[in-house]
Amino acid sequence: MKAKIVSGNAPGGARTRLADVLPLRTPFVVQVFPIYACNFTCEYCFHAIPVKERGFVSNWPVMKYDLYKKCIDELAQFGDQLKVLRFVGMGEPLLHKNIAEMIGYAVSTNVALRVELLTNGSLLTNRMSDALIAAGLSRMVISLQGVSSEKYRRISKVDIDFEKFVSNIEYFYNHKTDTHVYIKIVDIALDEKDTEQKFYDTFGDICDSIAVETAVPIMPGVDYEKVLKNPGSRTQFGLPVAPIQVCPQPFFTMQINPDGKVVPCYQITYPGIMGDANHQTMQEIWHGEGYRAFRQAMLNGRDKVCDVCSQCNFIKYRLFPEDDLQDAAQRLKGVYQ
Numbered sequence: 036m037k038a039k040i041v042s043g044n045a046p047g048g049a050r051t052r053l054a055d056v057l058p059l060r061t062p063f064v065v066q067v068f069p070i071y072a073c074n075f076t077c078e079y080c081f082h083a084i085p086v087k088e089r090g091f092v093s094n095w096p097v098m099k100y101d102l103y104k105k106c107i108d109e110l111a112q113f114g115d116q117l118k119v120l121r122f123v124g125m126g127e128p129l130l131h132k133n134i135a136e137m138i139g140y141a142v143s144t145n146v147a148l149r150v151e152l153l154t155n156g157s158l159l160t161n162r163m164s165d166a167l168i169a170a171g172l173s174r175m176v177i178s179l180q181g182v183s184s185e186k187y188r189r190i191s192k193v194d195i196d197f198e199k200f201v202s203n204i205e206y207f208y209n210h211k212t213d214t215h216v217y218i219k220i221v222d223i224a225l226d227e228k229d230t231e232q233k234f235y236d237t238f239g240d241i242c243d244s245i246a247v248e249t250a251v252p253i254m255p256g257v258d259y260e261k262v263l264k265n266p267g268s269r270t271q272f273g274l275p276v277a278p279i280q281v282c283p284q285p286f287f288t289m290q291i292n293p294d295g296k297v298v299p300c301y302q303i304t305y306p307g308i309m310g311d312a313n314h315q316t317m318q319e320i321w322h323g324e325g326y327r328a329f330r331q332a333m334l335n336g337r338d339k340v341c342d343v344c345s346q347c348n349f350i351k352y353r354l355f356p357e358d359d360l361q362d363a364a365q366r367l368k369g370v371y372q
Contacts, residue, residue, distance in 0.1 A: 036239035038218070042246040043273040046176070046217055047119070050355055053283055054363035058370050061113035062321060065147075066290040066301065067103070068124025069131040071096040075155055075180070075191040095294035100133050102295050102312060104140060109317040111146040120147035124290070125303060129158040139170035149173040155180070156204055157195055164207040172214050177204060177242075179220040182233050190224060201237060208241040218242040221250040249273055251352035270352045280336045282350045283358040285309075285329050289321060299329055300350070306343040330371045334364045 051063075071093045110117060120141050122128045131137070134152075141150050151174035152167070159177075167175070180190045184197040208216055218238045225231055231247055239245055249269045270276055285299035292298060295312040297320050298305045307329055310320030320326065329340070338345040360367065 036235055036245075038235075038239045038242045038245040040235075040246060041217075041244045042248070044246075046219070046244065046246060046272070047174075050357040052357045053287060054360055054367075057286055057360075057363070057367060059287060061115040061117065062289050063118045063287040064121060064289075065110060065117055065119070066121045066123055066288065067098070067106075067137070068093070068126070068290055068292045069098045069103070069122055069128050069134060069137065070126045071124070071293050072130050073125075073127045073155075074130065074157060075127070075193055093292045093294045093296070097131065098291075098293040098295075100137070103133075103137055106291055106295075106312050106317060107141050107144055107146055111144045113318065113321075116145065117147035118149065120150045121153065122151070123153040124292070127155055127158065128152055129154050129163065135163070135166035135170045138167065138172050142171035142173075151176065153178065155191075157193070157200065159203045159207060161203065161206050164203070164210060168207070168211050168214065174215045174217065175207070176217045176219065179218065179224065179234075179238075181224045182220070182237055186224060201241075204238070205241045215244070216242040217244045217246075219246045219248050221248055223250045251348070270354065272353070272355070274355075276351060277354070279351055279354055279359070279361070280338070281360040281364050282333055282337050282344065282347070283354075283360050284350060285326065285333060286360065287358075289317075299326065302343065302347050302349045304343050304347075306341050306347075327371055331368065334360075334368050334371065 107120075110120070122134065122138065128134055129152075138150055138152065141147065150172060152172055153176045156177040156179070181187045182197075184195055187193055187195050187197070204216075204218070207214075218241075220234055225234060225247065234247065235245065248271050251269075251271045268276065282300065284301065288300065289309065290298050290301060291312055296308050297310045297312060299307065299309050307325070309325040309329065310323055312320070315323070332340045333344070337347070
């Protein structure tokens, strides 16, 4: 097998100890949420919940290209490069008609050390692959929902030609230049028939890194007791779940939603809107009063911030030890006054 197995590790590689470098003049990670739509309805995902039960997500479902360019131009004016510009969100980024152009523009501005895309891979035609490769994509993460057409039908409620699906990924891998391909699958998509070894045998030679991740209860409104094997025992990356009082996300990341609203984390139910890219610059938002006040409140403990933060499972099941800010919270209160 060509791919490196990274199960149980940070899939993006070694991480900086966050407490040692705060405050950041430039965010480490910016997520671009290009489209609020998905062609899958996976049973453990937000898209399996009726739209009327989801609450607020975005006033506009598709990010306009002019707004996107404005954001990238402003992000490129920070003092440092972003570590990661990531195309993801509550949806399938490849559904956005301008996705390859968006990636190409980000690469051309040198805005980030790494430009990456998270996708379910089902729309990865040869033509799309050629466009993504030409755009200069640094890293592509393909999240699988099974190793057979039958499993996709059960978990994601879609019919796919699984052999064609694998062939399309193989095409990308064989034609790429510098793009790192990471293929992952959640544990509940494997069973006694669809074994872990079958996963490695099928995809291990057509990616650079590969992992089985743990499906975790992070989407509000999903009944995880029905779909998870051992809900709550491990993080998404296989680490022991530990109590967390200070969420690190607002200290190193921002997410730009399709409507231009900027939120401080990857939680689905937003704890607050930090700014609006339609009317503010990225620098104004990152260094603005909204973020400052939110960070200051977070340093007192997430149960003191708001109901969304106190009830959030997202960071609990996705925390890396390097991001834990609890021991540094008292010192940081003086930084974010």
